[in-house]
Structure formats: C-alpha cells, structure tokens
Amino acid sequence: MKSNVEWEQWGRDDPLYGVAAWPGREKGGVNPWSEEDFFATGAADWKDYLAQWEPYGLDATCCLEIGCGAGRLTKWLAEYFERVHAVDISKDVVDIARRHVPDDSVTFHVTDGLALPLPDSTVSAVLSTFVFQHFDSPAIAREYLVEIGRVMRPGGSLMIQMPIYEWAGMRRLFRGMYEAQRSFGTVRATVRRLLIRRGIGSPIMRGLKYEVSWVLTTFSAIGFENIEIRTFQVRSNGDWHSFIFARKPDDID
Secondary structure (H helix, E strand, O other): OHHHHHHHHHHOOOOOHHHHHOOOOOOOOOOOHHHHHHHHHHHHHHHHHHHHHHHHHOOOEEEEEEEEOOHHHHHHHHHHEEEEEEEEEOOOHHHHHHHHHOOOEEEEEEEEOOOOOOOOOOOEEEOOOOOOOHHHOHHHHHHHHHHHHHEEEEEEEEEOOEEEEOOOHHHHHHHHHHHHHHHHHHHHHHHHHHHHHOOOOOOOOOOOOOOOHHHHHHHHHHOOOEEEEEEEEEEOOOOOOEEEEEEEOOOOO
C-alpha cells in the first residue's frame, strides 16, 4: 500500500509513538513513552476490549491481530488465546514485538499491508485497533475486509476499531465537502511520501472516517452478519472509540 512508506518510517523513527500517538509522548516530548508505560496501556485497553467482545461472543482458539505494532496488545492476547498471528508492515516494530512477546504461541508476520499470509478459515477471532483509521480510502478497507473474511473460520468474530460518522442532514453537500477535503489530503500525502522516500521530512499520520451506511452495507455485502457498532471509553486515556463487531456465518465456505 502507498501508506506503507510512512509506517515503515514511524517504525524506524519513533515506534512507540507511532503505535500510541498520545500528546507529549513522542521522542523529545514532555513525557516520552517508556516501555513500561507503553505496555501497561495495552493491558488496560485489552481489559476494556474483552469486556465488550466476550458478551458479543468470542472463541479463544486463534486470534489474528492486524497492525500489531510493537506488541502493545499482542503481549496480552497471548495470555488469552491459544494461538495468535500478529501482522504488521514494519519490520522494525515487529522486531520490538518479538523481543517483548517471546511466547511460542505467537507467530509474527511482516506483510505488504493487504494480503494476509494465512490459509482460508484459519482464525476464530480478528482484532484491529488504530489501523483502519489510517487507510487512504474506504476501498482499501473493503479489500482488507474481504481478506479477513477469507481467513476467518465460520462462526468466528471480529472486533475492528473504525472512526465513524453519519450526516444528520444536507447529506449530499457535506459528503461533497468531506470528499474534497480527503482529495486534498491525498495530494498532500503523496507529496510527503515522495519526500520521505528521499530522506526528507517526517512521517505523517493520515486520518480516515467511515460513514455508518458504508459500514453496514459493506460488511453485509462481504458476507458478515450480526453487525454491531459500539462506542465506548477506554480507561488508559479516557478517549471514546468506535468498534465494529461482526461474525462470519457458519454456512459460509
């Protein structure tokens, strides 16, 4: 993916902040991340996520974590699931994760950001946090969701963090304004990526939000069912985040 260039750069420049971009926590910030604090937030967040996921229905046999970063959550997933496959596009952050999560039940994969290196119907659960919000477009997200559906076992569930929005009125006008803003962001990101490849400038964090109707229509069209959108607060920093829960039907091949 085109966005890989900035995430590879984050992995080299500031891998912990690239995963958890809290104000002041960057290298040189007022309170840069220590590894102890970084992994402690993962423990707190996983408790909050699990409190939502278990009531929905969760099979602890095998989990795929998309965008594992430096292993902030992977460390705790390994204690819950029998097996974990953790993927990321940055070799640098995966190397950090391997050092902190030496559990034999975890397999790390460096990927191209789209294809998942797993056979069909392999995993019973899929988790992704703070990844889909950085894609360049909903079309890329859809492509990734198709891959997720391929590797999920029938009856498996997913929990994916996605910033969402819904226009209350004047839908056409506001959608046009949002698309114009996103197009401008694409041009800006293209220029920044060219500079990064030449060793100039710092990496960016591009943001993307998903319209509620797109979420419901897209997940359903791919073949997921029991689709839920939940917004809840995490204790680690008090922020509110939206997650999509869905299940692969038992009768899908």
